[in-house]
Amino acid sequence: MYNVKAYSATSATAPLASDTIARRDLTENDVQIEILFCGICHSDLHMVRNEWTGMPTVYPIVPGHEIVGRVTQVGSAVTKFKAGDLAGVGCMVESDGSCPQCKAGFEQFCPNLTLTYNSTDKHMGGVTYGGYSDSIVVDERFVLRVPPNLELPGVAPLLCAxxxxxxxxxxxxxxxxxxxxxxxxxxxxxxxxxxxxxxxxxxxxxxxxxxxxxxxxxxxxxxxxxxxxxxxxxxxxxxxxxxxxxxxxxxxxxxxxxxxxxxxxxxxxxxxxxxxxxxxxxxxxxxxxxxxSNIGGIAETQEMLDFCGEHNITADVEVIPIQKVNEAYERLVKSDVKYRFSIDMASLKSE
Known part of the structure; x- marks a missing residue:
């Protein structure tokens, strides 16, 4: 276990603020990623403010499921990634792998899905923490290859939008x-x-x-x-x-x-x-x-990223430092952004 800097909210009315959270040590199948950019999704705002009654928020919450970064370390059994690779993580970080949905490539419909944040963390207890943080550890199966020709700030929202x-x-x-x-x-x-x-x-x-x-x-x-x-x-x-x-x-x-x-x-x-x-x-x-429709399975998400790489497609983003995240949330409510916010996570180092 190791500690990383993050931004979290402690209640539905509290602003997001600087925090320290724990990440698990790598298992043999894990990939550790230094987070470079994290998109802001409208669902982040809903979850932080506990606005979805069917999915109650557990506090403290660290949002963020549009994650782009660089691999820093891999477990001994990892075959698809190595240190230095560009990588992405979307809305989910684990599923049971054995249900009919998973076997068909529809992990997003798995009844035992683990979301990137505010979901039961079977490794460390408590809940999962998202991408408003320095780094993250994710099972290789849920890590995506990022085309090297794309601008990373605009890639982050591709993992959800x-x-x-x-x-x-x-x-x-x-x-x-x-x-x-x-x-x-x-x-x-x-x-x-x-x-x-x-x-x-x-x-x-x-x-x-x-x-x-x-x-x-x-x-x-x-x-x-x-x-x-x-x-x-x-x-x-x-x-x-x-x-x-x-x-x-x-x-x-x-x-x-x-x-x-x-x-x-x-x-x-x-x-x-x-x-x-x-x-x-x-x-x-x-x-x-x-x-x-909601999101897609891992194979289809990789297909989407490859398609975007082939056609040079990224989201139109406004890049902000993490210190402006609460202001960004207020602007999001007013639809005052063209068309997504992308957080430059390097700004977290100054906290």
């Missing part, structure tokens, strides 16, 4: 010639646009904000629709193969279901706090479907 959007795009067969909609242009939406564009799709962004049009086109959208304009919406009726809905606020899902072509699908990756009202005829007329 990237895979959250890539997985449904791949699952629903987005390829060249498909017409794809992206609802919302935030942290998830901007990644959906970049990835769908790189897959060769015709990409249409739906937004309530006319001032986002220029940015949407810059990110790779072919068209931008102001969703409050019924005439603009009607022009696209019955024409989409797939729509990725990234909005976490209340909205009319039927307006988007009616834009789907026969056998088209909408996948929710945003999580509105109240149930969405779905009319049966929005689904029946055209054999349309509505589904949800």
């Amino acid at each position: 990237g895979i959250t959007t890539y997985s449904p795009l791949r699952h629903w067969g987005v390829t060249e010639g498909k017409k794809v909609g992206v609802v919302g242009l935030g942290g998830l939406g901007h990644m959906g646009v970049k990835l769908a564009h790189a897959m060769g799709a015709h990409v249409v962004v739906f937004t309530t904000s006319p001032d986002k049009k220029e940015d949407a086109l810059r990110l790779g959208a072919d068209e931008v629709v102001i969703s409050r304009n019924s005439d603009e919406m009607e022009k696209h009726a019955g024409s989409f193969d797939f729509i990725l809905d990234t909005v976490s606020a209340k909205h009319d899902i039927n307006a988007y279901l009616n834009l789907l072509a026969r056998d088209g699908n909408i996948t929710l990756v945003g999580a509105p706090p109240k149930p969405l009202e779905v009319t049966a005829f929005s689904l029946i007329m055209g054999r349309r479907s509505l589904s949800g």
Whole structure:
């Protein structure tokens, strides 16, 4: 066991502040990583403030599941990594490896999943601590290779926002010639646009904000629709193969279901706090479907990183020192960031 610097919160109302936490010594299958950058996800804010009743927060909490760093040490049985390699860690750090989900490559659905933070730590007791820290020790199976050509600050959010959007795009067969909609242009939406564009799709962004049009086109959208304009919406009726809905606020899902072509699908990756009202005829007329998705398995996450390396895709980030994390949380509530925060963990050394 060894100690590292970190930032933690001690209650739902306490700010994140400097702390010291313990990390486990390496087992034969472990990889030790010096954390260079850690993205800020909206779920970090929800967890720190104990806003998810189904997943109560255990304090102190060290958030962070968008981790990019450099390998400093490996266990004796590790074969995929060596000291000096670039590596990433996403939302999960262990699963049972034996359930049907794990065997199928869907570790994210394992009933015995260990999340990167605020999850039962079977090695040290208590809960797991995340990436707002100097270093982390993770089982080799859950460590990812980072393409060396990508800028590391923008790679960090790929470990959550990237895979959250890539997985449904791949699952629903987005390829060249498909017409794809992206609802919302935030942290998830901007990644959906970049990835769908790189897959060769015709990409249409739906937004309530006319001032986002220029940015949407810059990110790779072919068209931008102001969703409050019924005439603009009607022009696209019955024409989409797939729509990725990234909005976490209340909205009319039927307006988007009616834009789907026969056998088209909408996948929710945003999580509105109240149930969405779905009319049966929005689904029946055209054999349309509505589904949800969270992240992806380890193999698919590696596939996503390799795809991003091939197409030179990273998240648009604002890099901040750890000392500004509480300010970043307040700005996140106001959607005052384009499009993700990435913490330069070198700033932790001055604490």
